[in-house]
Amino acid sequence: MSDPATNGKAVGGSKRPADGPGDGTRAVRAGLPEPVKHEPTLPGPVFAAHFHLPGDPTGPYTYGRDENPTWTHLERAIGELEAPGQDDVETLVFASGMAAISSVLFSQLRAGDTAVLPDDGYQALPLVRAQLEAYGIKVRTAPTGGNAQLDVLEGAKLLWIETPSNPGLDVCDVRRLVAAAHARGALVAVDNTLATPFGQRPLELGADFSVASGTKQLTGHGDVLLGYVVGHDTTAMTAVRRWRKIVGAIPGPMEAWLAHRSIATLQLRVDRQDTTALKVAETLRRRPEITGLRYPGLPDDPSHEIASRQMLRYGCVVSFTLPSRAHADRFLDALRLVEGATSFGGVRSTAERRGRWGGDAVPEGFVRLSVGAEDPDDLVADLLRALDVAGG
Numbered sequence: 001m002s003d004p005a006t007n008g009k010a011v012g013g014s015k016r017p018a019d020g021p022g023d024g025t026r027a028v029r030a031g032l033p034e035p036v037k038h039e040p041t042l043p044g045p046v047f048a049a050h051f052h053l054p055g056d057p058t059g060p061y062t063y064g065r066d067e068n069p070t071w072t073h074l075e076r077a078i079g080e081l082e083a084p085g086q087d088d089v090e091t092l093v094f095a096s097g098m099a100a101i102s103s104v105l106f107s108q109l110r111a112g113d114t115a116v117l118p119d120d121g122y123q124a125l126p127l128v129r130a131q132l133e134a135y136g137i138k139v140r141t142a143p144t145g146g147n148a149q150l151d152v153l154e155g156a157k158l159l160w161i162e163t164p165s166n167p168g169l170d171v172c173d174v175r176r177l178v179a180a181a182h183a184r185g186a187l188v189a190v191d192n193t194l195a196t197p198f199g200q201r202p203l204e205l206g207a208d209f210s211v212a213s214g215t216k217q218l219t220g221h222g223d224v225l226l227g228y229v230v231g232h233d234t235t236a237m238t239a240v241r242r243w244r245k246i247v248g249a250i251p252g253p254m255e256a257w258l259a260h261r262s263i264a265t266l267q268l269r270v271d272r273q274d275t276t277a278l279k280v281a282e283t284l285r286r287r288p289e290i291t292g293l294r295y296p297g298l299p300d301d302p303s304h305e306i307a308s309r310q311m312l313r314y315g316c317v318v319s320f321t322l323p324s325r326a327h328a329d330r331f332l333d334a335l336r337l338v339e340g341a342t343s344f345g346g347v348r349s350t351a352e353r354r355g356r357w358g359g360d361a362v363p364e365g366f367v368r369l370s371v372g373a374e375d376p377d378d379l380v381a382d383l384l385r386a387l388d389v390a391g392g
């Protein structure tokens with residue numbers, strides 16, 4: 001098991017584990033099959049609802065809802081990035097992040113079980129909670145910050161962690177929560193969407209599942225919905241696989257192929273975007289109209305101490321609060337290089353006033369900014385100009 005703390009800070013540079021190639025090398029090679037003469041390096045998407053299958057129906061490829069060769073390549077790629085050198089992990093790709101999240105929760109929990117969720121996580125988690133409760137599963141919630149989920153673990157079957165949390169960017173101590181959960185016999189899943197596997201490797205921190213939306217920075221172009229689950233507990237993963245089969249929450253081959261193609265540039269994108277995010281945060285903190293600025297990479301951020309012990313990079317999302325809803329709207333309208341859009345992690349910067357959705361417990365002027373791959377100076381200039389317009 002490698003300890004991120006001993007590998008040095010990787011923000012702005014490529015991280016090279018002591019025992020293998022660096023992140024850039026791993027990204028461009030992830031999941032590639034052995035070269036075959038006259039075949040492309042990354043085989044194209046296989047469009048098949050069913051496969052030739054005379055005689056006894058043996059795998060791997062029988063019916064398109066169960067397996068597809070394009071998924072297989074992508075699953076290998078994600079597994080290599082989430083758990084380098086761990087050959088015993090299994091990866092399953094899904095139609096979306098929510099399909100992946102639901103597959104873990106609904107395959108592992110039964111009526112009467114208790115699950116612990118964050119109360120400040122992804123905005124669809126309250127919907128998931130209502131559905132779990134409708135099936136007789138008890139749900140407790142606590143905030144991500146301060147490791148508050150530790151206090152509600154007694155008797156739980158599964159602990160769900162989202163760190164850094166979206167959109168508040170609080171961070172919890174994954175190793176500590178895992179130790180406490182495992183001591184009580186609970187499984188632990190970590191939503192790794194915001195960090196990406198180049199920002200955090202939950203399985204090395206002890207988690208049973210790393211789950212993520214590949215819709216965000218993993219694929220990074222805002223054109224694909226995808227989700228995945230990585231785990232090494234065979235029994236648990238068999239149940240997750242069965243859930244995918246019975247619910248049919250599968251990615252299309254085209255989406256899976258686009259995702260794999262996009263992963264080749266993951267190291268370039270996270271280095272550029274995460275480095276610029278730090279620069280943006282350092283710039284925004286000097287503006288008097290901004291309060292509640294959060295970025296785990298800022299040395300005095302409340303999340304920084306824990307983040308620096310378990311993360312390899314700090315992500316591309318910066319959040320902050322402007323004095324009012326009107327002020328935030330003026331700021332967003334004035335931006336030229338930052339698109340008004342939800343979601344995050346894309347190569348084009350996006351921002352939104354999170355309160356417009358009504359789900360998150362955030363102030364009206366709260367803005368979630370996703371830093372893209374534009375030139376840092378251009379982006380900083382655009383943000384400062386828009387702040388001046390909004391304030392003037």
Ligand SMILES: *Cc1c(COP(=O)(O)O)cnc(C)c1O
Nearest residue numbers: 096097098122166193213215226
């Ligand atoms: C977007 C997101 C999800 C859901 O992913 P989809 O691909 O939109 O289904 C889950 N968790 C986090 C933290 C997210 O940001």
